[in-house]
Amino acid sequence: MPLLLGQRLWYLVPVTAIWIAGALLRYRRRRAGVQLNVRSLIRxxxxxxxxxxxxxxxxxxxxxxxxxxxxxxxxxxxxxxAGLAPTFATIWFDRKKTQ
Structure with a gap:
């Protein structure tokens, strides 16, 4: 990689801020019942x-x-x-349930 580690890490700061702001805005636009439903699903x-x-x-x-x-x-x-392995495993296990 041509950039120094500090420059690469500094690039993550605005990208992370934009991602979090977009996720929060999307979540906040949902109705209160949908927000509660998402939280209870995860819990x-x-x-x-x-x-x-x-x-x-x-x-x-x-x-x-x-x-x-x-x-x-x-x-x-x-x-x-290694990043793709859990996704492929879920597809494989879920396919067994739906057939």
């Missing part, structure tokens, strides 16, 4: 928590790939497939 149900954990895991893997300067190609490829 009570297993699959929404799994999906939320998958999204967090994929985001962490993407950040590691983008922010750390890698000398070799093998570690970013492992992180890429």
């Amino acid at each position: 009570r149900r297993r699959w929404p928590r799994i999906v939320l954990a998958q999204a967090a895991w994929a985001m962490l893997c993407a950040l590691l790939i983008a922010q750390i300067p890698w000398e070799e190609r093998m570690l970013p490829q492992i992180l890429f497939w």
